[in-house]
Amino acid sequence: MSWVQKLYETYGQSKGREPTGTSVLLPVSHSIQQAHVEITLNEHGNFISARTIGKEETIIPATEQSAGRTGRIPPPHPLCDKVQYCAADYPEMGGSKPSFFKEYEAQLAEWCNSPHSHAKAQSVLTYVRKRQVVADLVREDVLHLGADGKLLTRWASETQAPELFRVLTAKSGERDQGDAFIRWHVREPDNPCTAVWEDASLQDAWAKFDASTKEAVGVCMVTGEMQASLALSHPKRIRHSGDGAKLISANDSSGYTFRGRFTDDTGQQACGVSYEVTQKAHNALRWLIQRQAYRNGDQVVVSWAVAGKPIPDPFGNSLTLMLAGIAVQQQSATPELSLGDDAGQAFAKRLNLALAGYRANIGPPDDIVVMGLDSATPGRMAITYYRELNGSEFLERIEAWHKAHAWPQNFGRDLKFVGAPAPRDIAEAAFGRRLDDKLKKSTVERLLPCIIDGQPLPRDLVESTVRRASNRVGLDHWEWEKTLGIACALFKGAFKNKEYEMSLETDRHSRDYLYGRLLAIAEHIENRALYVAGERRDTTAAKLMQRFADRPASTWRIIEPALKPYISRLRTKRSGFMHEMDKLLDEIIPSFVGDDFLDDSKLSGEFLLGYHCQRQILNPPKTDTTTVTEDAPTE
Numbered sequence: 001m002s003w004v005q006k007l008y009e010t011y012g013q014s015k016g017r018e019p020t021g022t023s024v025l026l027p028v029s030h031s032i033q034q035a036h037v038e039i040t041l042n043e044h045g046n047f048i049s050a051r052t053i054g055k056e057e058t059i060i061p062a063t064e065q066s067a068g069r070t071g072r073i074p075p076p077h078p079l080c081d082k083v084q085y086c087a088a089d090y091p092e093m094g095g096s097k098p099s100f101f102k103e104y105e106a107q108l109a110e111w112c113n114s115p116h117s118h119a120k121a122q123s124v125l126t127y128v129r130k131r132q133v134v135a136d137l138v139r140e141d142v143l144h145l146g147a148d149g150k151l152l153t154r155w156a157s158e159t160q161a162p163e164l165f166r167v168l169t170a171k172s173g174e175r176d177q178g179d180a181f182i183r184w185h186v187r188e189p190d191n192p193c194t195a196v197w198e199d200a201s202l203q204d205a206w207a208k209f210d211a212s213t214k215e216a217v218g219v220c221m222v223t224g225e226m227q228a229s230l231a232l233s234h235p236k237r238i239r240h241s242g243d244g245a246k247l248i249s250a251n252d253s254s255g256y257t258f259r260g261r262f263t264d265d266t267g268q269q270a271c272g273v274s275y276e277v278t279q280k281a282h283n284a285l286r287w288l289i290q291r292q293a294y295r296n297g298d299q300v301v302v303s304w305a306v307a308g309k310p311i312p313d314p315f316g317n318s319l320t321l322m323l324a325g326i327a328v329q330q331q332s333a334t335p336e337l338s339l340g341d342d343a344g345q346a347f348a349k350r351l352n353l354a355l356a357g358y359r360a361n362i363g364p365p366d367d368i369v370v371m372g373l374d375s376a377t378p379g380r381m382a383i384t385y386y387r388e389l390n391g392s393e394f395l396e397r398i399e400a401w402h403k404a405h406a407w408p409q410n411f412g413r414d415l416k417f418v419g420a421p422a423p424r425d426i427a428e429a430a431f432g433r434r435l436d437d438k439l440k441k442s443t444v445e446r447l448l449p450c451i452i453d454g455q456p457l458p459r460d461l462v463e464s465t466v467r468r469a470s471n472r473v474g475l476d477h478w479e480w481e482k483t484l485g486i487a488c489a490l491f492k493g494a495f496k497n498k499e500y501e502m503s504l505e506t507d508r509h510s511r512d513y514l515y516g517r518l519l520a521i522a523e524h525i526e527n528r529a530l531y532v533a534g535e536r537r538d539t540t541a542a543k544l545m546q547r548f549a550d551r552p553a554s555t556w557r558i559i560e561p562a563l564k565p566y567i568s569r570l571r572t573k574r575s576g577f578m579h580e581m582d583k584l585l586d587e588i589i590p591s592f593v594g595d596d597f598l599d600d601s602k603l604s605g606e607f608l609l610g611y612h613c614q615r616q617i618l619n620p621p622k623t624d625t626t627t628v629t630e631d632a633p634t635e
Contacts, residue, residue: 094150318419325354
């Protein structure tokens, strides 16, 4: 139950100190629902107006049962609820669903008759007892009747349907207006707050009344104290307002999964958690997911500091990490990065600057939690990953990941940076942009221990990315550029013991690295010749890149003769350029050790590093002061 305790502590640290512009932590005994209709009353419970509001997230009072209600007779919410609950005249107006007004009225009356009553709740009770909610909503053109005087379930034209019909969920082509969820405004003298979901005094009154109704007594496993109100049911709607999956569930009264171990189906014999603790823990988790979680369908990964301090996002690329770190330091300017010989040093300085912003706020004793959630069925959710780290350890691992996998990235004209790619981009680079959610989920789950625990990258993931980067003709140019940078980053990080640099290493004489440099030079020579001739097409090196990766020596014997016409043309028109290329070729080819130049075995991903670094030198990225001349073509 460590995760419950950490979330419970997070709630205590963050409640009332939520950052400006973000959602607030839900109070105890409250839930969140999408409201469709808003009704305004006066302090005497008289109807004033009503309107359709689309789908508005609304904080509502809820009981332990109603917060996770299911079944044939779902328990009512205490104040805000659907038309079939709040409207006594719903059956009379042709409502097709069962009416739960009797249960709704009884619960609201019990609250209003208690010492914890509230004036706004009294006004709502007075109004619903008039038994004309549907009639008033019809008069205000919120609900709609047919010619027979019954509530409509279909509209002739979907495009001309009223707003309420467009926001309600259709079932078998029909929409029941009884599903419209109502929230209340109550106008009181000398009280500017009319919305019941914003009134802190009403929220406090309901929480006190709800606590007074609890009877289950036992030891809370989180606080270690005897509690007068152990939770019998635990919240759902954790990832979003329509989420029915629960992290803690114990309702096995018919299947007897735990037969022979426990004597009841409440789950308290296995693990007792107080109502207040589970409410605060789940509310904190819901709030964290809404603010800062990585999402992929039902998969959610959230990381946070228990003390509520900002931390770097493990699922961001290096650029987002740096920008967020600078924002934490409240610095408006950031140093520019160069992709030249000092790319590694410039990146390291900027990364250290960004992490310094976090280190100024996060101390070594601060607890950091990383938690992954997923659900295989609509009703059950599992914790797929969980780690607790101290602040310094977490920052060290984030720094190690970004430094080990840093490489110049080209994600398009408007997004070029030096650093590590994000897990989402790694998954797409390894398996293509059209990979299904299941494969993306499993890839992210495999990468998470690499980032947080410092585990080695999965070898098949690295090889798949290298293979796709080598298949240049099978990708659009922008996608290949992106995949190439990610492949280099992964290979560099997977073999960090070889200490690859982000700039060209002229003293690295390994076969794969040198062959990558040769490929970049061949491509550059043909590109220049095509530019001079005014032609635009793929080079021989680009077309044969995949074959070159599989059989470099034999493929080079195809590429080299194909270059001769272009070399002859350039010796005539660009003699200076060819002189430099000849010098490079004369430098690289003799650098092969022994028979490496004749070795036709498959190249590793290292050839992409040599290719990319040589290409960066031959085609340096443009800056604002760069002018494109005839002698400086761009690819």
